[in-house]
Amino acid sequence: MRWIRFGRDAAPRFTAFGMLTPADRGTPEVTIDLPALCGESPLRFRRFDRYGELGYAAARLALRAHRSDGDLPPVAGEAADMDRGVILGSSLACWESNARHQRSPRDPAAGEASAATFVRTVANSVCGDVSIALRFGGPGALFAGGWTAGAEAIIAAASALAERRARMILAGGVEAPGPELRAMHAGGGRGDAQAGRWFTGLLAEAAAIAVMESADEGGAGPGSLRLFACGRAHDPDRRLSIAALLDAPAPVPLGTVVIANTMPRAFLDRAREEAAPRPVIDLPDRAGELGAAGAPAAAALADGLGGGEGVLVVARDIAGGMAALVLGR
Amino acid sequence: MADEHVAMSAAGRQVVVTGMGAVTAAGHGVDRFWRACVEGTSALRRDPRFATGAGAAPPVGVAGQTLPAGEERASALALRAAEEALRSAGFTDRTPPRGAGLVLGTCLGGAIAALEWLDACGAGAVRSPGPSPFPQPGGLAAPALHLAARHRLSGPVATVSTACSSGSVAIMSAADAIRRGESDVMLAGGVDALSSFVVSGFVLLRALAADAVRPFDRRRDGLALGEGAGIVVLEEAGAAERRGAPILARWLGGGTALDAHHMTGPSPGGDGVVRAVTAALAEARRAAESVDFISAHGTGTSFNDRMETVAFKRLFGARAARIPIDSVKPIVGHTLGAAGALEAILCVRVLSEGIVPPTINYGEPDPECDLDYVPNQARRVGARVVLSTSSGFAGHNAALLLGAP
Numbered sequence: 001m002r003w004i005r006f007g008r009d010a011a012p013r014f015t016a017f018g019m020l021t022p023a024d025r026g027t028p029e030v031t032i033d034l035p036a037l038c039g040e041s042p043l044r045f046r047r048f049d050r051y052g053e054l055g056y057a058a059a060r061l062a063l064r065a066h067r068s069d070g071d072l073p074p075v076a077g078e079a080a081d082m083d084r085g086v087i088l089g090s091s092l093a094c095w096e097s098n099a100r101h102q103r104s105p106r107d108p109a110a111g112e113a114s115a116a117t118f119v120r121t122v123a124n125s126v127c128g129d130v131s132i133a134l135r136f137g138g139p140g141a142l143f144a145g146g147w148t149a150g151a152e153a154i155i156a157a158a159s160a161l162a163e164r165r166a167r168m169i170l171a172g173g174v175e176a177p178g179p180e181l182r183a184m185h186a187g188g189g190r191g192d193a194q195a196g197r198w199f200t201g202l203l204a205e206a207a208a209i210a211v212m213e214s215a216d217e218g219g220a221g222p223g224s225l226r227l228f229a230c231g232r233a234h235d236p237d238r239r240l241s242i243a244a245l246l247d248a249p250a251p252v253p254l255g256t257v258v259i260a261n262t263m264p265r266a267f268l269d270r271a272r273e274e275a276a277p278r279p280v281i282d283l284p285d286r287a288g289e290l291g292a293a294g295a296p297a298a299a300a301l302a303d304g305l306g307g308g309e310g311v312l313v314v315a316r317d318i319a320g321g322m323a324a325l326v327l328g329r
Numbered sequence: 330m331a332d333e334h335v336a337m338s339a340a341g342r343q344v345v346v347t348g349m350g351a352v353t354a355a356g357h358g359v360d361r362f363w364r365a366c367v368e369g370t371s372a373l374r375r376d377p378r379f380a381t382g383a384g385a386a387p388p389v390g391v392a393g394q395t396l397p398a399g400e401e402r403a404s405a406l407a408l409r410a411a412e413e414a415l416r417s418a419g420f421t422d423r424t425p426p427r428g429a430g431l432v433l434g435t436c437l438g439g440a441i442a443a444l445e446w447l448d449a450c451g452a453g454a455v456r457s458p459g460p461s462p463f464p465q466p467g468g469l470a471a472p473a474l475h476l477a478a479r480h481r482l483s484g485p486v487a488t489v490s491t492a493c494s495s496g497s498v499a500i501m502s503a504a505d506a507i508r509r510g511e512s513d514v515m516l517a518g519g520v521d522a523l524s525s526f527v528v529s530g531f532v533l534l535r536a537l538a539a540d541a542v543r544p545f546d547r548r549r550d551g552l553a554l555g556e557g558a559g560i561v562v563l564e565e566a567g568a569a570e571r572r573g574a575p576i577l578a579r580w581l582g583g584g585t586a587l588d589a590h591h592m593t594g595p596s597p598g599g600d601g602v603v604r605a606v607t608a609a610l611a612e613a614r615r616a617a618e619s620v621d622f623i624s625a626h627g628t629g630t631s632f633n634d635r636m637e638t639v640a641f642k643r644l645f646g647a648r649a650a651r652i653p654i655d656s657v658k659p660i661v662g663h664t665l666g667a668a669g670a671l672e673a674i675l676c677v678r679v680l681s682e683g684i685v686p687p688t689i690n691y692g693e694p695d696p697e698c699d700l701d702y703v704p705n706q707a708r709r710v711g712a713r714v715v716l717s718t719s720s721g722f723a724g725h726n727a728a729l730l731l732g733a734p
Contacts, residue, residue, distance in 0.1 A: 002428070002484075002511050080589035082604050093469060093490065095440075102444040102526055118530035119592045119722055122436055123469060123490035128723025131587040137604060140587035140725050141498055144438070144469040145488040152487050159505055165584075165608060232485035232511065234430070234477050319474050321486060 001233040001240060001322075004155075005249045009215060011226035012161040014327075016211040017300040018062030018172075020054055021204060021287050028204040028288065029179075030054065037061070044133075049120045050205075051094045051176040052129035058207035059086075059130045059170050066211045080137025083167040086127045087141045087157045088174055088209070089149025089292040091317070093123035096178040126174050138166040143292075146317030147261045148232070149173060150208065151295035151325060155230045161214040168217065172209035173292030206293035208300060225303045228252075228310065229326040236320030238267060243274040245312060245324050252328040255309025258283055258301055260294035261316050295325065302327045344504045344580035345734070347569050348418025348562030349674045350410035350518075353661040354390030354555050358413060362671065363678045366657050366686035367707045373542070373553050373662055379528040387537045389523055390555025390662030401442050402522035402556075406667075407433065407472040408479060410558035411516055415480065418562040419574050423480060425562070430484030430512045431476055432503040434495030434519035435666035438488060439471025441524045472520050484512040490666070492721025493626070494585075495519050496559060497669030497729050501583030503563050513568040518560035518670035527665070528554055534593065536630060544627035544656035544688050545634045545702045547695035552628040555662020559670030561677075578677040581615060581714065581730040584608025588724030595632055599640025601726035602718055606644050609716070609728040617645050620652060620730075621712035622679055624672045626720050627656020627688065627702075628663055633720065638698045640718075653685045653710055655703045660689065669719040673729055676715040680733045685710045 006012065020030050034057040035042040045053055063069040097120040104113035119125070124142035131140060139160045143149040150173025157171035215226070229249050233240060246254055257275045259268065262284045272280045283290070283298050290297050295315040302311035310328035315321075351358060354372035355365035365372060373388040380386035396405045415423045470488040477486045485506055491498045496519025503517030521527075531537050531554060538551035569576060586604035590596040610617060625637050641649045657675060664671060679685055684707050691704035717729045 004509050004511055080587065080600065082586065085585075086587060091468070091470075098437075098440060098444055098526075101530060113529065113533060115530075115533040115535075118533050121526075121530065122492045122722045124492055124721070124723045124725055125592065127491075127587065127725065128592050131589040131724060132591065135589050137587050137589040137600065139585045139608075140491065141502070141585060142490050143487055144490040145473065145486065146468075146470055149488075152485075156502065156505075159509055163612075165612075232430075232487075234482050234484065234486035236478070319470065320477065 001231045003229045003231045003249050005229045006158065006162055006227060008251045010162055011215055011228050012158040013213050013215060014210045014225040014299055014303060015213050016062050016066035017303065018058040018060065018065060018209045019297060019300055020058050020207040021290060025288055030205045048129055049094060049097045051126050051174060054176055054205060054207040055088065055126035055174040056129050056133055058209040059134065062170060062209045062211050080135045082137045084136040085138030085140055085160065085166045085169040086131045086136050087139065087153045087169055087171045088127055089143040089153040090123060090174050091146045091149055091291045092175055092177045093144055094120055094125050096176060097121050130170060139169065146319050146321045147291050147294060148315045148317045148321035148323040150292035151315040151323035154296060154325060157212045158227050158230065161212060164214065167214055169212050170209050171212050172296035174207040175203065175291040175293050176205055177203050203291055204288040206290040208293040208296035210296055210299060223329055225327055225329060227325060228328055230324065232323045234320050235322045240322055241274055242271040245314060246275065248312060248326045250310045250326045250328060252308060252310040254278065254312050256281060256305060256311045258298040258311060258313045260298040260313055262289045263316060295323065299325065299327060342508050342510065343566035344507045344563050345566045345569050345576045346561050346578040346677055347564050347574040347576060348414040349577065349677060350413030350417065350560045351671060351674055352392050352406050352410050353557040353671060354392050355661055357393065357409060359674060366660050366675060367684055369687050369689040369705060371659055371689060379525060381529050381532045387528065388553045390553065391523060392557045401439050401471060403435065403438055403520050404472040404475040406522060406558035407476055407520040410518065410560040411476050411480065414516065414560040414562050425480060425514045428484045428512055429482050429514040430486055430506060431473055431482050431516040432487045432489060432499040433473040434489050434499030434670065435469060435472060436490060436492055436495060436521050438469035440469055441522065441526055443468060444526065491725035492723055493665055494669055494719035494721040494725045494727040495666035497673065497717060497719040497727035498585055500561060500670060500673055500729060501585065501727060504580045504583060507563055507565050513565040515563045516560055517563055518558065519667040520558035521556055521665040521667050523554060523556040538629055541690045542629040542659040543690040544629045544658055545695065545698040546691050547693040549629045549631060549634060551630055552658060553662045555664045557661060557664040557667045557671060559667050559674050561673065576734040578680050579732040579734055581732045582609045582613030584612065584728045586726050588726065590724055593722055595636040595720055597636060599636045599643060601724055602637060602640035602720060603643050605726040605728040606716065606718065609730045613730045615714065615730065618648065619714045620716045622685055622710060622715045623652055623654045624676050624717040625654050625656050626718050627658055629658055635697050637718065638700055641700060650700055653701055653703045653708060655686055655688045657686060669717065669727060672717045676717050676731050679712055679715055680731065683709055683711050
């Protein structure tokens with residue numbers, strides 16, 4: 001795997017996070033009243049499907065934490081800001097809208113087929129929802145490669161910022177699996193043996209979106225978390241070890257490893273041995289499996305750790321995707 | 330695995346196109362696709378499998394009639410296009426070097442297989458629908474995962490989904506990976522398979538042409554859907570030259586931009602396209618005057634074609650009327666996630682052949698679409714810099730600039 005190093009002075013910054021995860025591990029849905037949380041009318045949320053609701057609410061929370069939501073232009077009337085973009089990832093994307101459209105011709109309970117549902121069967125609908133509502137007209141993309149998709153979104157956003165294609169990008173991951181797909185994904189539908197070996201818990205609803213800004217952006221504080229390096233590989237046999245990843249090019253010593261997605265127990269045990277004496281935080285053990293929201297959530301966790309040491313975030317997908325982020329201040 | 334550290338300053342690396350593969354309604358292979366485009370032979374046919382309601386079956390572009398039944402269709406299309414691309418790039422054993430990666434664009438990927446499985450379970454019509462398609466082969470990423478396994482890719486493997494601009498964004502993302510040093514060889518492109526799922530949705534949107542697709546024509550009334558796959562092999566220029574690879578075109582730059590306007594309707598002023606092309610020109614360090622040809626998104630819908638015309642006038646001023654612009658959507662249909670990739674392949678052939686394919690079915694000029702759309706007849710054009718534009722649902726726009734080798 002090749003590490004991409006941004007350099008201490010050019011490393012893009014994470015300046016705020018918006019997080020939505022189940023408060024209760026026994027409840028895989030986000031049960032918060034999202035319009036109330038965002039301080040907006042429920043009518044505004046009626047235009048979204050669940051995927052869009054979660055993405056928009058997390059984006060709004062991130063901008064509130066950034067203290068820039070007061071600067072947003074009105075929904076209509078002003079030109080979009082070409083210096084602000086939206087790059088997100090999702091492993092399951094708009095599955096519920098897809099299922100609704102697929103079933104609509106013959107399932108009366110699912111309602112009549114509608115154009116409004118169909119337009120939400122594209123995986124990038126969440127980027128559209130966020131960009132239209134916030135008038136962000138800069139770079140946009142949706143990565144859909146699996147649980148590493150949120151990390152891929154962060155890497156793409158960092159590259160765009162480093163090359164001055166934008167000043168600010170909302171980057172992260174959104175998962176809205178719904179109960180039916182969650183059960184299927186966990187092997188519940190037909191007792192898929194392979195899935196059962198991997199999934200120790202249900203994939204949760206989640207959205208974790210960061211405000212990322214270029215290194216020299218004026219609003220970023222000197223202590224803000226930065227992305228010093230990143231790397232990706234397709235590693236279905238899990239040959240890449242934590243020991244190899246700890247060789248990352250970081251300008252600060254790596255003090256902590258955060259595993260963003262569910263790993264087999266043997267992999268985790270080996271990771272702890274290889275990382276010692278550094279602590280290895282197993283995010284799914286704390287927060288449940290967050291899918292593509294796992295890596296950005298791990299970045300938020302790293303931000304909360306504080307201190308001067310760096311953090312290695314490792315995202316992995318059951319199909320072989322691997323992405324690593326080296327974070328520090 | 331040995332690690333390597335590459336500084337982001339490695340972004341000065343140059344990217345070239347060394348291989349291409351295509352599967353479209355015009356047949357299997359880039360040559361068949363190109364010939365159909367230049368000769369102006371539409372491969373669209375009415376297919377009763379996609380009839381909805383009482384109306385006639387819409388014209389569609391069905392690709393790969395010889396694909397084996399039972400194979401997940403999008404993956405099968407992508408695999409065949411990738412094999413041709415690798416072979417034409419000189420990887421005779423169809424295995425690129427270690428560390429090669431892939432970025433594939435798609436609207437639905439293998440999700441149709443998963444949806445049909447769910448449908449079969451839910452309807453109870455199938456007693457034994459088989460094992461859950463998750464984690465594989467269901468889902469958007471299924472074609473990319475199949476390609477990664479078949480060609481033993483160990484570099485970055487990603488799926489991007491930005492609706493109808495997916496193929497373009499995938500190529501741009503792969504070029505970025507090479508420019509920033511993540512890999513020396515990347516496969517990139519797009520794929521989508523036809524399905525009743527998609528056709529019924531476009532019927533609901535009233536976006537399908539009743540008969541012929543007529544981009545930029547006053548009589549245009551909608552698009553025709555197609556399926557296909559387009560894959561290119563991108564390489565770091567130095568590495569490609571060292572191994573004696575055929576250099577088909579040079580990557581000059583790419584840009585994406587969000588309309589931030591409406592989920593399906595493009596910004597009437599073409600703001601997103603203007604921003605995407607501006608970003609591509611900035612990356613390429615080229616002036617707008619350098620563009621010799623435009624492969625437009627050109628869907629044949631009223632809104633899109635008018636919007637693109639406005640955008641090109643804003644970008645190129647009076648010179649816009651002198652730049653040949655084409656749309657191949659009437660030839661192979663709108664292939665959704667594959668469209669941008671197939672049109673990038675077309676652009677490479679325009680550079681090498683010096684011929685611009687026509688926009689067919691053009692008969693009545695529209696006062697609001699008053700540029701040079703190369704109506705009905707191919708034309709000799711010595712193009713050195715070509716531009717491809719794509720726009721998709723949710724306001725995702727992309728622009729690619731390619732140059733002669």
